[in-house]
Amino acid sequence: MAWEVGCAIIFSVLLVRVSAIDIYHDWVVAADTSINPISFTQPVITINGMFPGPLINSTTNDFVHVNVFNNLDEPLLITWNGIQQRLNSWQDGVSGTNCPIKPGTNWTYVIQPKDQIGTFTYFPSINYHKVAGGFGAIRVNNRIVINVPFPKPEAEFDLLIGDWFYTDYKVVRSLVENQVRNFGNVPDVVLMNGKGPYGHPLSKTYESFNVTKGKTYRFRISNVGTTVSFNFRIQNHKMVLVETEGSYTSQITLDSLDVHVGQSYSVLVTASQEKADYYMVATPKLLNFTDNSTLVAKGVLHYANSITPVTGPIPSGPDPFDIGFSVSQAKSIRWNMTAGAARPNPQGTFNVTNVTLSQTFVLHGSISSINTMPRYVVNKVSYLTPDTPLKLADAFVNGTGVYKLDEFPVKSINDVAAYGVSVVTGTHKGWLEVVFQNDLDAMDSWHLDGFGFYVVGFGNGEWTPESRDTYNILDPVVRSTVQVYPRGWTAVYAFLDNPGMWNLRSQHLKHWYLGQELYIRVHDDDPNPAKEQPPPKNVLLCGGCLSNSFCLL
Template sequence: MGWWLKYCSLWTVMTIIVSLVQAEDPYRFFDWRVTYGNIYPLGIPQRGILINGQFPGPEIYSVTNDNLIINVHNDLDEPFLLSWNGVQLRKNSYQDGVYGTTCPIPPGKNYTYAIQVKDQIGSFFYFPSLAFHKAAGAFGGLRVLSRPRIPVPFPEPAGDFTFLIGDWYSHHDHKNLKALLDRGHRLPFPDKVLINGNGVSFSSSLTVHKGKTYRFRISNVGLQHSLNFKIVDHQMKLVEVEGTHTIQSMYSSLDIHVGQSYSVLVTMDQPEKDYSIVVATRFAAKKILVGSTLHYSNSRQSLSSASLSARGPADELDWSIKQARSIRTNLTASGPRPNPQGSYHYGLINISRTLVLESSAGLVKRKQRYAINGVSFVHSDTPLKLADYFNIRGVFKVGSIPDQPRRGGGIRLDTAVMGANHRAFIEIVFQNREKIVQSYHLDGYSFWVVGMDRGTWSHASRREYNLMDAVSRSTTQVYPESWTAVYVALDNVGMWNLRSEFWARQYLGQQLYLRVYSSVHSLRDEYLVPKNALLCGRASNMQRPIITP
């Protein structure tokens, strides 16, 4: 076999090795066609973005370590990309599906994503990441089930349901919303809240059986608003948050912020009648709510809109902060592997760097912009990851955004890229001096939410950190005039998007890219650019390098 290795490129050999290693894990194939079409979230037609004619899109069912091969045909009249919210693409930011890492799929073309849900379990979702497509649909649920031999810390439920909830514009096309932002305006208040693409109260029903326990996976796929989810007269047992089994506390309702996913168990232990499932805006000047029906199989009593109520706690903020702090990791439960979730003692690792990221809003050339540490992100003409791979100069500069907020100077425009070393262990503090709840997400990672409180973060705030069983997740809220601190182990080489989940803020600059770099170029740390990768911008004419021994 030595003569064969001598004449093969290293690339070919490594590709075969990786294929052989991955061959042990199952493959699941999907063929999706993305089109415009009429949707009826409020009973009247409006233009939406469909996947295989569906709104919301098809749900992905998978098992830990599955390889997902998703061929996406773009039949829209503009470029399109899908991203995978909460899925940790190990060593493979090329498949992340955001413009900083991936060339958009041109109209009339297709691209095949090849992703592995490596060492993951839990409830996630996918969504369209370009322009304002998210306001038109093309989102769907993504669940990763545990392998049969790995114990799950609760009995098998009688049913497993996905609830995609989010605020919605029924009177504005997604292109009109984008045009508003491009002209420097803010978005109007949304018109409705949807449950699985439906905004008409009690037009949908979920049938359950007395005495049975069911699992509800709830994701906020909306554009801006925090939402509260409850099932009237029923308690919800929280069991999983974005891939982490949690301490199984009981809640009468849950605040779910933009980009977040929760998984609860609900036992049907009430008298046999119909009950409201209520989703309502939280921390908003105007209440919007929608209801669905939980129908006991022997129920003789139906619901009407009169039974829909948005009553909540007198102090929403204190109530929500207390609830957020109560969500913790179940240290005795197995994760995607047989070892306990608590075997990684994050609280005993020394922090190598602290980032303090502060949001701001303001006008730049008389147009609305949003920023982190005074820098409002603007896209380059070439995806950053491709520019990094092909060593194309002038596309971005590492360190174009500071580690700490700078006072004064207003907002400047730049392609914000922050450098970080592979295997560093860092602290990120999200400081919010604004009077709104915010939500942040980091692609490619989960982080430990170690602390949150009102006011301004300081080094003394660390005394209140949870260094034992903080929940590990990929999206966290930051309350008004408050801070949230997270710990991150940078074990995933690549170019990773850190963004506001408020889509107008993300679109108008409240994001950056974290370049996690290793000087040792090895397939153990990062895969090569995919053979089918679309090349665009200054990378259009690049040839994928072949390294010979």
């Protein structure tokens, strides 16, 4: 009987491996002054000479090998925004899981979008590199045996939109560190796929998408910026929302769509108008702008054989300061309960209508002074990155000398702001409720590595336990990045079934870089590799692992 069970397990593992393929990428990451999206010379972080970087086009369960050569003059890490790294936080590419790739060296990530589909991105995660580029799109396509809840589009387009500064990224980093309150809140320009606004004299080129009248196209839209939320729309065209960050949504028709920092969406657009060129625009939220401002990203939807250029003003959108519109739209984005995603069974098979919460974290994001320097904090703790990655220390010495588990206050605010290495316990296979409380007068967005979370609620003012009465527990959308409105709160549920060391962070780069993050340690005592992967054979060592023998494999 035992051998039959063993054979069955081996056979099932082989089936999983056979159903996936191995994809290989070699990337050279460098600072390039010859690629300038705007008429200013500055170093742009490119991958294989490309800005944005190459598309990772994969299918559910594929193994993607990315060999990263670091030709920068600084250490580098790349993270895979929304890819859950099932049982393998060793590949997550953040400071708490990986030693940086030193200049002049290379390291190979092996990422697997296990049981995932959807639209995601990658970007550099340390040294403020993201402000200079190094980002790109990730597509995870359905396996052919899984039905997709909409007809196959004529083509798919990746649209990466993000804010940009005219200044050298090292100068930007220094200004952010030393002028926290006064610098970095308003960028110089907003780019579409690394290109400047259509028609602006500073733009060297602009983005254009070619379509055929009568055909329908899928646009995968991501906010790859550092600070600005935007509202996206296409002149004289409707959009049908179908997916966000790995979840099929209930399909709703929109005139415009808010996309917050770190978020990704898929929309269907039918070329239903007369043959001509039409504006595609992204306007900033909570900022004043004019139609000709560099803060308005502009591209062109070009109909085949059209000789009619874009005409008229840019399409009007919601008031950028109308929080009510934004919240209402956010609440309308719901899970498609009947569609299958990475698996044939409906998404709605997994729901939160009757869950029992194991833990609740109430996390206040704000700014405080520490040793006279303003820093971003969570419950008045500003994360301080240790020399030894948390995952290394956790694997070899149970964190000793690197962090102290559960010192971080998950439900209260410290009296005095301080630095800390914030690591908290997440109950394995328990339900975690996280309340993001934004004590700032600006937008924020938060991301959890390793999981998708159910977005159950938004609210104004201070969250209380009674706020749960307003939650949507029937069909909350599942995603990995969620917005938190100024002086408001957002609540999510996460099922912690993925052992590892997982980063919970603000997606606003200045907030993240200056301390607004923590790590959730989800631990399974079973050492079976089927439960959590051991360190990879090529694991990089740094920090305490270089001066001590405790990290020897």
